[in-house]
Amino acid sequence: MPGTSKTNVISSLSASHEEEIAVLAKRADSASGMLMKLVAFVGSNAENILESLPDVAKDSLEDATVWALDLAYRGASMTSESRMAPDVGKHGHKLASVFTGAVGGFAGVSSAIVELPVTVSIMFAAIQKAARAEGFDPKDEEVRRECLLVFGSGNPATTQDDGINTSFLASRVLINGVTVHGLIASVAPRLAAVLTQKLAAQTIPVLGSVTGAGVNYAFTDYYQELAEIRFALRRLAHEHGEEVVRLSFNSAMAERKRLKSR
Known part of the structure; x- marks a missing residue:
C-alpha cells in the first residue's frame, strides 16, 4: 500500500x-491474571523438587509434550469428523480439566505426568471451540494448525511480555x-516450559491434587482466552485485511503499555 500512512491504514x-x-487488546494484556500469578508462585517454590528428579525424567518432558500435542491434534480430527463431540457449555472444558488435574496431582509427579x-x-x-464460535471450521486442517499455535502464544506463568502482542496474526507462513x-516441534518447547510450572505445582502428593x-x-x-482473541482477530482479518487488523491491534497494545507506564 505505497504512499499510505499507518494511521490511514488503521x-x-x-x-x-x-x-x-x-x-481484544485489553483481554490479551490481562490474560495472565491473579490466578496465574499464584500458579507461578507455587511452581517457583516447588521447582527444587523437580530439580531432584533424574535428568532422564526432566529431559523427557518435551518429548512427552510433543506426544501429547500430536495425540490432541489427531484426536481432535477424529472427533470432528465423527461429529460426536458434545456441547459442554461455556465452562465445560475448564471443569473437565479441574477433574483431571485433581486426579493427576493425587500421587505427585508420577500421576501428574x-x-x-x-x-x-x-x-x-x-x-x-473458540475457533468454531468465530465461524471457523475445526475440521479444517489449517484451522487445527492455528489451534496448535495458540499453545505458543504466550506463557501463562509469567508476567513478562512473551510476544503474544505480535504473535496472533504473524503465523501464516508457519501454518x-x-x-x-x-x-x-516448534510449539512444544514453549508448552513444555509452561508444563514444567504445572508439574512443579503438583509435586506434593494429595496436596498436589488440590493445586x-x-x-x-x-x-x-488462559489458553481458551488466547484462542478467543486469536480467532476474533482472524475473523476481522478475513473481513478487512490482515495488515489493517494487525496494525490496529499492535497500536492498541502499545497504547495500553504506554498508559501502564505512566
Missing part, C-alpha cells in the same frame, strides 16, 4: 471495529510452510 476500520480490537496428554487434549478442545510434526485442579483450571482458562 483509520480504514470503522469505529465499532476499532473498539472491538481495543477490547500420566495426566498431561489428557489435559492437553482438553485444552486443545477448548481452543477448537502453511511446515508439516504438522514440524509445527508441533492440580486449580492449575488446570487456570491454564485452560
